[in-house]
Each structure stands twice: as C-alpha cells, then as structure tokens.
Amino acid sequence: MRSPGSKSGSWGSRARIPRTFRIETALSSSCVRLSGRESLRVFSMHRWSKLFIPTLREAPADAEVASHKFLLRAGYIRQLGAGIYNYLFLGQRSLNKIIAIVREEMDKIGQEFYLPGILPRDAWEESGRWTGMGDNMFRLKDRKGADLCLGMTHEEIMTSIARNELRSYKQLPQIWYQIQTKFRDEPRPKGGLLRVRQFIMKDSYSFDLDKTGLDRSYELHDEVYRRIFTRCGLKFVAVEAHSGSMGGSHSQEFMVYTDAGEDLIASCPECGYAANLEKATSRLETVAEMEPTGDGKPELVQTPGCAAIADVAAFFRISPASDIKCVAYMALKRGAGGAPDRWHGVAAFLRGDHQVNETKLLGAIGAAELRTMQAEELTQYLNGPAGYLGPVGLSPDAEPLGAGLTVVVDKALAGRGNMVCGANKLDHHLRNVTPGRDFGWTLSADIRSVNEGESCPRDGCKGKLVVGKAVEVGHIFKLGYKYSESMGARVLDENGKEVTPIMGSYGIGIERILTAAIEQSNDANGFWLPPSIAPFTVVVTVTNMADAALRETGEAIAAELEAAGLDVLLDDRNERAGVKFKDADLVGIPYRINVGKKAATGQVELVTRKLSSGAKAGPEMPAAGSEDVTLSDVLIRLKEHLEEEELLLASS
RNA sequence: CGGGGAGUGGCUCAGCCUGGUAGAGCACCUGGUUCGGGACCAGGGGGUCGGAGGUUCAAAUCCUCUCUCCCCGACCA
Numbered sequence: 001m002r003s004p005g006s007k008s009g010s011w012g013s014r015a016r017i018p019r020t021f022r023i024e025t026a027l028s029s030s031c032v033r034l035s036g037r038e039s040l041r042v043f044s045m046h047r048w049s050k051l052f053i054p055t056l057r058e059a060p061a062d063a064e065v066a067s068h069k070f071l072l073r074a075g076y077i078r079q080l081g082a083g084i085y086n087y088l089f090l091g092q093r094s095l096n097k098i099i100a101i102v103r104e105e106m107d108k109i110g111q112e113f114y115l116p117g118i119l120p121r122d123a124w125e126e127s128g129r130w131t132g133m134g135d136n137m138f139r140l141k142d143r144k145g146a147d148l149c150l151g152m153t154h155e156e157i158m159t160s161i162a163r164n165e166l167r168s169y170k171q172l173p174q175i176w177y178q179i180q181t182k183f184r185d186e187p188r189p190k191g192g193l194l195r196v197r198q199f200i201m202k203d204s205y206s207f208d209l210d211k212t213g214l215d216r217s218y219e220l221h222d223e224v225y226r227r228i229f230t231r232c233g234l235k236f237v238a239v240e241a242h243s244g245s246m247g248g249s250h251s252q253e254f255m256v257y258t259d260a261g262e263d264l265i266a267s268c269p270e271c272g273y274a275a276n277l278e279k280a281t282s283r284l285e286t287v288a289e290m291e292p293t294g295d296g297k298p299e300l301v302q303t304p305g306c307a308a309i310a311d312v313a314a315f316f317r318i319s320p321a322s323d324i325k326c327v328a329y330m331a332l333k334r335g336a337g338g339a340p341d342r343w344h345g346v347a348a349f350l351r352g353d354h355q356v357n358e359t360k361l362l363g364a365i366g367a368a369e370l371r372t373m374q375a376e377e378l379t380q381y382l383n384g385p386a387g388y389l390g391p392v393g394l395s396p397d398a399e400p401l402g403a404g405l406t407v408v409v410d411k412a413l414a415g416r417g418n419m420v421c422g423a424n425k426l427d428h429h430l431r432n433v434t435p436g437r438d439f440g441w442t443l444s445a446d447i448r449s450v451n452e453g454e455s456c457p458r459d460g461c462k463g464k465l466v467v468g469k470a471v472e473v474g475h476i477f478k479l480g481y482k483y484s485e486s487m488g489a490r491v492l493d494e495n496g497k498e499v500t501p502i503m504g505s506y507g508i509g510i511e512r513i514l515t516a517a518i519e520q521s522n523d524a525n526g527f528w529l530p531p532s533i534a535p536f537t538v539v540v541t542v543t544n545m546a547d548a549a550l551r552e553t554g555e556a557i558a559a560e561l562e563a564a565g566l567d568v569l570l571d572d573r574n575e576r577a578g579v580k581f582k583d584a585d586l587v588g589i590p591y592r593i594n595v596g597k598k599a600a601t602g603q604v605e606l607v608t609r610k611l612s613s614g615a616k617a618g619p620e621m622p623a624a625g626s627e628d629v630t631l632s633d634v635l636i637r638l639k640e641h642l643e644e645e646e647l648l649l650a651s652s
Numbered sequence: 653c654g655g656g657g658a659g660u661g662g663c664u665c666a667g668c669c670u671g672g673u674a675g676a677g678c679a680c681c682u683g684g685u686u687c688g689g690g691a692c693c694a695g696g697g698g699g700u701c702g703g704a705g706g707u708u709c710a711a712a713u714c715c716u717c718u719c720u721c722c723c724c725g726a727c728c729a
Contacts, residue, residue, distance in 0.1 A: 057664090062722045184729095188727070201729095251729085253729090544688085578687090578688065583690085594688080
C-alpha cells in the first residue's frame with residue numbers, strides 16, 4: 001500500500017526493492033546480501049573484536065556500590081548526569097532480556113499499553129497529585145505556557161482511560177500494563193542504577209468490580225511477580241509494605257537482600273514473617289514496672305544536665321524502657337479541595353529505648369511531610385526545652401498550651417505505669433507517671449521501628465526478628481478507590497446501578513533487577529548474571545588468534561552453539577589470553593569456553609563463572625569451575641549446565 | 653535543603669601549602685619482540701587544569717562568585 005502523497009514510493013515499498021535483492025546463505029554466516037555485494041547484516045555472529053564493549057581496568061572514583069562499579073567497568077553503562085545514564089550495548093542487551101521475561105509473564109494476565117511519558121497537568125489536578133507529588137515531579141511548560149510534567153507513574157492516565165471507556169461491569173476485570181520510562185527528580189540519586197532520575201518500569205493497573213475481584217487481580221500479580229523474579233534468577237523475599245503516597249490498604253514489596261539496599265527488612269527465621277521496617281511490628285517483652293514513690297502521683301524531680309535518655313536512666317537508676325521520650329515535629333498536611341497546605345505541631349511520645357519511625361508517624365497522623373521542631377516551636381507548643389519534654393499537662397488541641405498540637409503516643413506505652421518523663425521545664429523530670437491516668441493523647445498508634453532481636457509478632461511464633469538491608473525490585477498495591485473515585489470512573493453493575501471500580505497498582509523496576517542480580521553475584525574480578533538475563537550466555541575465548549587452528553575451532557564452536565539457539569559471544573580479539581580471561585570474568589557472562597592448547601587433542605575448557613569465583617588461576621593451574629570437554633560434547637555439556645540452573649531456580 | 657568531599661588527557665591520580673606557564677601509570681596510535689590470567693622495548697598523538705571574574709610582570713596554584721559530580725543526612729511507589 002502506498003499513500004497517495006508519496007510519488008516515489010516510501011522506504012520499504014515493494015516496487016523500490018532492487019531487482020538484485022536476494023537472500024542467500026553464505027557458508028560461514030547467514031547474511032542477507034544487497035546487490036550481491038553489500039552485507040546487510042553486519043553481525044552474523046557477535047565478535048568481540050567488532051563490538052563496543054568498553055571495559056575499564058579501574059572503576060571511576062565516584063562509584064561506591066559493587067553493581068555501580070561493575071556496570072561501569074564492564075561497559076554496560078556510562079553516566080551522563082546525576083541519576084542519568086547511557087545504557088551501552090551489553091547493558092541494553094541485558095535489560096532487553098529482563099523486559100522480555102517481564103513481558104512474557106505479564107501477557108499471561110494483562111494487556112500491554114504504551115502511554116506517553118510527557119503528561120499534561122489536568123490529569124494530575126483531578127487526583128490532587130499535581131501538588132501532592134511535590135518536587136519529585138519534573139515539570140515543564142510548552143510553548144504556549146501550558147504546564148506539563150514527565151510521567152513518574154501512570155495511575156491518573158490509566159484511570160482516565162478507564163473513565164472514558166469502561167461503562168459496564170461486563171468489561172471488568174481489566175489488567176493493563178506498560179513498560180515505560182519514568183522520570184523522578186530524586187533529591188539524591190545514588191548507587192549507579194540503584195536510585196536514578198530516569199528509569200524503566202513495568203507498571204500495571206487493575207480495575208475490578210469489587211473487593212473480591214481486586215483480591216484476585218492482586219493475587220495474579222503476586223504469582224506472576226514471583227515467576228518473573230525467579231526466572232531472573234533473583235533470591236527475593238516478599239514483604240509486607242507501607243503504601244506511601246500511593247494510598248491504599250494492602251501492599252507487598254519484593255525485595256532482594258543486599259547491603260547496597262536502602263530499605264530495611266525485619267524478618268522471622270522461624271515462621272517466615274517479613275516486613276519492611278516501615279511496617280514491621282513485634283511482640284514486646286513485658287517490662288518490670290518501678291515501685292511508685294511517695295503518694296504515687298507524678299512528682300517533680302530536679303535532674304540537672306539530664307537531657308539525654310541515658311542520663312535520665314542513670315539518674316533514676318531505671319532502664320530506658322521505663323522512660324518516656326518525646327520527639328517533636330512540625331507536620332505538613334496537604335489542604336484538601338484547594339485549601340492551602342498547613343504546618344502544625346506533633347509531639348510523639350514513646351519508650352526511651354525506642355526509635356520513631358517517621359513513615360509510620362506520617363501515616364498515623366495523615367500528614368505529607370515531617371520536620372523536627374525548632375527551639376521556638378518547642379516553646380510555643382510544649383513550653384519546654386529539648387531534653388525535658390513530656391506529655392503531662394499538655395491539653396491536646398486546646399488553648400492555650402498545646403494549641404493545634406497533635407499528641408501521638410506509641411502503642412508500646414499502653415498499659416505501662418510509674419514511668420519517668422520530661423516536665424517541660426529545664427533540668428526537671430517527673431516520676432510516677434502513668435499513661436492514661438496522668439496524661440491523654442490525640443491518638444495512640446504504632447509509630448516506632450522494631451529492633452533486631454525482638455519477638456516475632458505472629459501468634460505462637462517464638463522466633464526473634466532479624467533486620468537486613470534490601471533493594472526493592474517490585475511492589476504491588478491494593479489501591480482501592482482513590483483514583484477511580486476522585487477521577488469519576490464509573491460502571492453500571494448487573495442491577496443497572498452505578499459503581500466505582502476498585503483499583504490495584506503494580507510496579508517492577510527493570511534496572512533494579514539487573515542491579516540486584518549483580519549485587520547478589522560478584523567477586524573481586526567482576527560479576528556473573530543468571531543465563532536468563534545475561535547479555536550473552538557464553539563467551540568463546542580463543543586464547544591465541546594467531547593460531548589458525550584455534551581460530552577455526554573457536555569459530556566452529558561459536559557457530560554450533562549459536563545454531564542451537566544460544567546467545568554466543570566470540571572473543572576473537574587480538575589480545576593476550578590473560579586480557580581476555582579478565583574481561584570475560586568481568587562482564588557478567590555466566591559461561592566461558594576456552595579454546596586453547598588442548599584443542600589439538602580435541603578438547604576445550606568449559607568454565608562456569610560462578611564456580612570460579614574468588615579462585616586464583618595461574619598459567620599452570622586451571623580456574624576453578626573449569627572442566628575439560630571434548631569438542632563434540634561442548635553443546636551437550638553446556639545445555640546440561642543451563643538445565644541444572646533452571647531446575648535450581650524452579651526449586652527455590 | 654543541611655553537613656562533608658572532589659573537579660588536572662579516556663581512566664586512576666601527582667602538582668596547589670611556598671605563583672614562573674603541566675606530569676606519572678594505565679588506555680590509545682606506529683614498529684618490533686611476545687602470546688593461558690590485565691606483557692616488554694622504541695617512537696608518537698592527546699589536556700580551554702569545570703566555568704566566570706579578580707590580584708599579579710606571571711595563576712592549575714592566591715581571592716570572589718558560580719556550575720557539576722560523589723558521600724552522609726533529610727527525602728523516596
């Protein structure tokens with residue numbers, strides 16, 4: 001078909017293809033030839049000598065975490081700006097493999113869309129997130145002065161499609177997804193691809209008629225996510241998570257343990273309980289209460305210089321667990337329906353040996369931001385200096401003291417008695433203070449972080465929690481009605497009644513999968529990726545290109561493996577063997593075939609990178625994880641290895 | 653945004669304190685010798701010393717402003 005306007009015929013039009021065009025299979029390669037002369041396919045085989053794989057002997061000084069260093073050294077990425085990276089050949093190849101897996105699995109439950117990355121302001125106004133997203137959103141104006149932003153997530157856009165198109169319960173459920181570039185103006189990008197300002201995300205959205213439907217869509221995602229991460233070779237855990245600014249009731253994060261991670265996970269080795277620290281709870285041992293002194297009522301005690309918990313505990317000869325500490329914040333509440341945002345005071349009270357979890361606190365009071373109070377604000381809201389703040393005498397939400405102050409008491413203080421707390425007076429504390437009897441609060445909530453060694457919160461479990469760092473690679477949310485309601489998506493149910501669809505939202509960070517995989521499998525020399533996401537499955541290293549016999553053997557093996565459907569990289573560079581080995585160890589390819597001296601006797605070496613980790617190899621000493629294989633067995637043996645890996649994954 | 657650090661050839665860094673007109677190793681190019689764990693010899697190319705302004709006979713070096721990047725914190729689907 002040719003469009004009416006194109007007289008000469010557009011590119012790809014049949015009539016314009018030269019008469020000499022033909023497809024032929026060359027002996028050594030399957031090249032498509034143009035005019036019988038020019039090869040259209042430059043890479044009939046991936047030859048290292050022709051590729052751009054800029055490996056670095058040394059990592060740039062500003063790379064800190066392992067994956068960052070190795071991604072740079074292996075020539076996967078190059079930095080363009082803070083949190084902005086170029087993905088080069090190997091990096092892009094690996095990402096493509098990850099994307100292919102994600103797509104293949106997602107296609108089982110959802111339909112792929114492709115939404116714009118640049119978005120008009122309107123959609124964001126409706127949900128209230130134009131302002132709600134704050135500085136994390138990249139904003140720009142078009143030539144007419146209209147506001148636009150770069151997409152950081154697509155709930156609004158997907159919901160607008162649903163609102164415009166979905167009319168009947170018969171059209172539900174729907175699961176729509178996309179694999180798309182996201183932009184977030186992170187305050188502090190870091191760790192190479194760990195936290196960046198532009199990244200690829202698979203995001204999906206479900207629309208269901210009711211809660212049962214949502215549960216189903218959520219379960220489907222849970223299942224598919226586990227398959228995706230398993231196929232990508234990640235050792236992951238699913239943990240209970242905080243929903244953050246997304247809103248919603250239930251959410252679960254998929255985490256990979258690594259010290260490079262930014263999240264803290266509490267888990268129980270006994271029962272498998274696992275939760276993000278922003279969400280985790282624990283069962284506390286009961287604390288032996290102190291005997292009341294005097295008449296048992298709150299008593300003012302002079303405590304000069306005891307501003308720190310440790311000082312107070314020492315002064316009273318008590319455990320910090322019997323002290324009540326105060327952390328005072330100013331909290332920002334977003335104005336609803338065009339009302340201005342407003343800062344107000346929040347006093348959080350908790351056990352002296354406990355730490356405030358600001359995410360939990362934010363959730364408890366429904367605020368968007370927190371900052372600690374300045375000295376003047378402490379005086380204004382609590383009439384006390386830092387170090388001597390206490391809950392007694394505060395009248396929440398009443399004039400004059402504590403006006404507008406929200407008093408939040410941690411759940412761990414419930415049922416306690418005869419404690420010590422600040423007296424809101426310099427160098428003074430109160431003892432014999434009992435929550436409920438001696439002071440009240442605006443709300444009582446779990447606002448503390450659990451500590452390692454505390455008891456698992458699950459009934460009947462005697463395990464002790466351990467806390468570890470992890471990277472988040474995926475997150476699934478039960479969103480509820482937040483967007484469908486605010487944006488007015490409605491369908492008619494079977495009774496002809498208008499109902500609001502209930503939504504879920506589900507994300508996977510594509511680069512994070514690569515990063516996490518590298519973090520979990522690296523040594524001093526480089527890293528190794530699972531075959532499923534490695535840019536190449538195997539590198540055929542010809543140890544001496546000057547030797548025609550070796551060269552030909554290498555070519556033959558590479559051709560054979562490629563014909564069998566494997567991704568093969570032939571290292572045909574005119575480099576010394578040592579250089580090639582070092583590079584091969586560095587760039588993440590899981591298998592290597594050394595074509596060297598033994599080729600004369602019909603043998604090559606098959607090296608499994610992960611088994612050679614950390615082992616020293618010398619001229620006379622084969623690398624660990626290396627096995628001699630006859631030429632005719634190379635393919636079979638390699639396939640056996642690959643099958644083993646898959647079995648291993650499936651069983652984990 | 654607060655605190656700390658760094659910008660000198662592609663990479664790692666020295667030179668800066670005490671101003672005199674830019675260096676090393678690696679990488680790159682040419683020739684030769686090597687050729688299984690990042691070879692050696694000889695020759696060669698490449699740097700507005702992040703940018704702007706100032707002081708000075710003279711600035712990589714001293715002063716002021718500024719930009720960028722990294723780390724810690726704040727922040728964070």
